[in-house]
Amino acid sequence: MLKLIALLATFLICAPAGATESYGMPKLDIGKGGQCVAPTEWMRVNHMKVLFKQRDETVHQGIRGSKYSLKNCVECHASLRDNSVIGRPDSFCEGCHRYEAVKIDCFECHSSKRSTALVQEESK
C-alpha cells in the first residue's frame, strides 16, 4: 500500500512538468491562427523534436511539403502585422522563447518571414 502511495506521489510531483500553462506566460500573436497541424499542448512540448526530425528529412532526402516544415509553420504563424515570427515581444516564436530564456537559433539562417508575402513584395 505504501509503495502505491509512493508511486502515485512521484507521478503527482512530475505532473507539473507536463503542464504547459504557467503564471506570466506571454500572449502570442499567432498570425493566421485557426487549427494548428497538431494540438497546442502537444506542440508546445514536441515542436523541436518534430522540427529536428523534419529538417534531416528535407536536407538529406529532399522530402518537402510536410506540414511540419519550418516554412509551413512560419507561413501560418507569422504575425499579420509584420509577416515575421520574431522581432516583437509578442511574435509567435519570440514570445515564449524569450519568456523561457531559450535562444532561437533557427532564424540565423532561416527566413523568419512569411514566404507568400515576400513573393508579393518581389513581384511589385
Next chain:
Amino acid sequence: MANHSPMLFRTRLYYALLAAGGLVAMMGLYAAHMMEEHGHIITGMNNQIVWGMPHVFAIFMIVAASGVLNIASIGSVFGKAVYKGRAPLAGMLSIALLAGGLTVLMLDLGRPDRIIVAATNFNLTSVFAWNIVLYSGLFTFVALYMWTLLERRMNRWIKPAGLVVFTWRIILTTGTGLIFAFLVARQAYDSAILPPMFLVMSFTWGLAVFHVVQSAMYTWNNRIQDPVILNRMKVLLGIFVLGTLYLVAVYHMTNLYFAKQTAFEHFILVSGGIYPWMFWAGYVVLGSLLPLLLIYHPSLGKPKFVVLASMMVILGGFALLYVFIIGGQAFPLDIFPGYQVTSSFGDGQIGQYQPSLYEFLLGFGGLAIAFLITTVGVHALNFMPPQDKPRTEYK
C-alpha cells in the same frame, strides 16, 4: 622526486605572472566574442585565405604539445635516467600547449557554439574527426601518465603509460600533418612528406619550448642547470633543427623538380613578397642557422645562448607555419592547367591577406592560456627535476 621542497615562486612574481597571463587570455576571449558577434568579417580571413593567424598559433601549439612529450619519452620509454625527472614537466607542458592550441582553433570556428555537434557527429573519413579523438585521447593518456609519474605507488606503470603516450602522439602528429597532406588540390600540400615533416618539427619546437620553460623555472627558483644535462639537450635541439631543415629542404626540392609546381615554388621562395622573407629570414636564418651557430660554435655554448637559440627556433617555427599555411593558400589553385585565368572570385590572382588585430589577440590568448596552465601547475605541483644542485646563496 619526493624529497624536495615544493617549488616556491616568490609570491609576488607568481601573482604578477597570473595577472599578466590572465589579461592576455581575457583579451583573446574578447576577440573571440567579437568574432562570434560580428562574424569573420572583422578578421583578415576571406574566401581565398580561409585559415589565418589563429591557425598559425594553434598549429604551432598543437605540434609543440606533442613534441614536448619527447623529453618524457626519452626518459620513460628509452630509459635515459637524466630525462626521467623532467617527464612530469613535459607532460604538464603538453597538456597546457594542447589546451591553448585547441582553444584558439575552436574559438576560430564559424560556429563555436556548435562544439557539441562536432563532438557527436563524426565523419570517419575526416582527419578533423580523427583529431577530436586523438586530442582528447592525448589529454587522457598524458594525465594518466603523469599520475604514474607523480604517485609513487603507480611508478611501476610508468613504462607502459609512457609507451602509450609515445605511440599516441606519433599518431597525433601524423594526423596533424595529414590535415594538409590530404588536400590533393593544393600545390602547397598534397605531399606524403608532410606527416614526417610535422613529426620532426614537433620534436624541434617541443624541445625548444621545454627548454625555455625549464630555464625560466630554474632562474625563478634560484637554481642552476647541470651543464652536462644542458649540453645533451642542446645537442638534441641541434639535431632536431637539422632534421627539420632537411625535411623542409626535401619538400621544396622535390616540388621544384616538377614542372607544374615551379610557379608555386617561385612564389614561395622568390617572388611572393612576405612569404620568401618569412621563409628565408624568419625560418632559415633566424629559426635554423643562427640557433645552429649558437648550439655548435664552441665558445657560444653557454646556457643563456641555448635559451636564446630555443627562442629563435620558436620564432622560426611561427615563420615557417605562416609561409606554409598562409602562403600555401595565397597561391591560386591551378584549376585550368595551361591557361591564364581571371574571374570575380580571385581565380589566377594571389590572395591578399592582412591579419587583423582580433586574430593576433586570439592567438596570443591561446598562448596565454597555455602559460596560465603551466604557471599554476608548476606552482601547485612539484615539477622541478631532482638531480640538479640548488644554489646555496639567495638573492
Next chain:
Amino acid sequence: MSDMNEQRRQFLKTSVGAAAVAVAPGMLMFDMARGDTEPVSSKVRWGMLIDTANCADCDKCVKACNKENGLSGGLSPTDSQWIRKVELKDMRTERSLALPMMCQHCEEPPCVDVCPTGASFKRADGIVLVDKHLCIGCRYCMMACPYKARSFVHEPLHDQKPDVPRGKGTVESCTMCVQRVDAGKIPACAEACPNKSILFGNLNAPDSEIAKKIRTVASTQIRADLGLDTGIRYQGL
C-alpha cells in the same frame, strides 16, 4: 496472498500505462514523418553540360543565381559567390574563352571526405550540399575543394530567401538550385542563359537530352586528373 496479487496488478497497470505514454509520441511521429514527397534516390544523377563555345560575354547566369538564392552579388573577397564567370586564355595558343564555374558536384567529393561533422554531404541524387545544421564553420572543405567552389559567410545575414537558408559562420556553395530541382524545375543559371549553353538533366537516364548529348559531343571534366567524376561537364575546353 490476494492482496499481493492486487498490488502486482496495480503495479502492472501503472507501468504499462506509463510505458504507453512514453512510446506514443514516437509512434505518432513515425506516422507523421512520412512527408508529402518521396525521398530522392540514386537512380537519378543530376548533372550539367556547359557549352563554352556558346558562352556569351554576359553574366546572366551569375545574376540569376544571386537572385534565386538571395546572394548579395557583392564581389569583395568576403562575399559569397556560388557561380562565377571565368575568363581563360590558353598560354600557348592564346585562344580565349569563358565559362561559368560553380560547384562541380563530384561523385567523389573531397569536401565530403574532409568534413568533420558530415555537414558536407552528397545527396543520393548526386547533388553535393552543406547541411547548415551540422556545419561548424571550420572551412576545411574550402581548403579541400579543387574548384574553389565554396564560400564562407563572414557576416550576419538578413532577409534570406525562405527556400534557401544561409547563415553567418557556415560554409555554402552552389546547390544546383535544389529547391527548384525538387520542384521539377531546372537551376536558375540554366534557365537564365540566353544561349542555352547550360544544359541540366539526369545523367543516369539514357534517353535524357544531356545523356544523349554527352554521348555524341566531346566534353570534359575540369581537373579530370583528380578522378573525382564531376557532375558538371564542359564542352569546348
